[in-house]
Amino acid sequence: MLGATELLDRALAGDRRALARAISLIERGDRALCAGLGRLRVRRRDGPGAPHVVGLTGPPGAGKSTLADAWIAETRAVGLRIAVVAVDPSSPFSGGAILGDRIRMERHTGDPGVFVRSLSARGRVGGLSAACAELIDLLDAAGFDRILVETVGVGQSELAVMEVADTVVVLLTPESGDTVQTMKAGLLEVASVFAVNKADRPGAESLVRLLAQAVALDAGVGWVPPVLRAVSSNGEGVPDLLAAASAHLAWCVAAGRPDWDARRAEGRVRQFLDLVADEARAGARRALVGELGADLRAGRLDPRAATRIWTSS
Ligand SMILES: Nc1nc2c(ncn2[C@@H]2O[C@H](COP(=O)(O)OP(=O)(O)OP(=O)(O)O)[C@@H](O)[C@H]2O)c(=O)[nH]1
Ligand SMILES: [Mg+2]
Structure with a gap:
């Protein structure tokens, strides 16, 4: 070894x-x-852009992997090296969606400028955001120019993963109207770019309008997320999405990177908390082999009392 x-x-x-x-x-x-x-020599510690880390998030089946595949093709066409990480937030009991991703991006296997990998955090309570940040450091040091991180959904764990991204693309579909209504504030907070995918289906225009209105109402002095349409399955609109992601990065740099620094700061805090959770869990596991574990198993201690004893020891 x-x-x-x-x-x-x-x-x-x-x-x-x-x-x-x-x-x-x-x-x-x-x-x-x-x-x-x-x-390692991680370029990102000096500032955004090399590599450009783009988070790709959205509801299940929105077409994230299909878009990632088209994104790879666009990136390779200009000679840049790209890594795609498909984050698997599912528990070990429900996993399995990742296989489809692998198959979808298979046409790029054999291209040394492309690396596709799924990431799960088995055994790590702190979970995915720390693991994801560490993986990005590694891919950064390995010299990739672009790193795409695919995560499903727009909830807490995905937000954590998104804090490692420079630019976040929120991918929705014509069927996402309800999601947009209920999650409007959360979506606006996280999105650098909105993409209405499956624009070949009815309803895309009205979702674009709905999002554009929400963005306009929310617009302050900072970056205003563009709302674009795409048909990832045939590549339509994908070059515009890449251009919008690059424009967001350029804005971060030109504006003195307020957006970027804020995300990085939150990301570092969350990574620390995740690592503490990992350490605590490992420590507690070790304590279980001793007297504490015996008392807990025998019912002489209830879990809360055992926790108090362990944290004060
Ligand atoms: N009509 C249409 N279908 C699309 C488009 N993009 C993707 N699809 C299809 O939508 C389905 C789901 O696509 P995926 O790329 O697997 O979606 P995903 O968001 O990665 O899904 P999960 O990772 O499972 O959350 C596939 O059958 C795609 O072929 C599009 O622009 N138009
Ligand atoms: Mg996928």
Whole structure:
């Protein structure tokens, strides 16, 4: 077995199997490997853009993976290297959606400028946002120019993952009208760009209007998210989405990066909290093999009392 340092060296030198293995270790929160990540030359620490990290979020089946596939093609057409991370927030009991993603992006396998990988956080309570931030550091150090992070839904865990992105594309479909009504504030908070996908179906125009109105009402002095339409399955509108994402990045830089810095700051705080949760869980597991565990199992201690004893020890 390779040590963490050698594994990372190989991954950075372009060895894909080493990269895949390193990512598996990140998923498990391997201490030696994650410590090694801290020593990498991560370009993003100096500012946004290299690599440009784009979060792609939206309801199940909105066409995120289809868009990611088209995004890869556009990016390769201009010679840039791109990595796609499909974050799998499902519990180990309900997983499985990822296989479809793999198959969908299969036409790019064999292209050394493309790397596609799913990420789950099995065994890490702190979960996905810390693992995702660590993975992005690794892909950054490995020299990818663009990193696309696909997550399903627009809830708390997805927001956490989105804090690692420079630019967030919220992908909706003509069927998403109700979601937009109920989640309007949350969507506006997270979106850098709105994309109404499946614009080949009826109802796209009215959703575009609804979103445009919501954006206009919310518009302040900062970045105003454009509302675009796309048909990811045939690539229509995809170049405009890439252009809008690049424009958002350029705005972040030109405006003294207020948006970018705020996201990064929240992301760092959340990553810290996640890592503390991981550590606490590991510590508590160790405590279970001793007297505390025996008393808990025998019913001499209730879980809350055991928690008090463990946290004060
Ligand atoms: N008509 C139409 N169908 C589309 C379009 N984009 C994607 N689809 C189809 O929508 C279905 C779901 O697409 P995916 O790309 O898997 O969607 P997803 O958002 O990644 O789904 P999850 O990862 O499961 O949340 C597939 O059958 C696609 O072929 C589009 O622009 N128009
Ligand atoms: Mg998908």
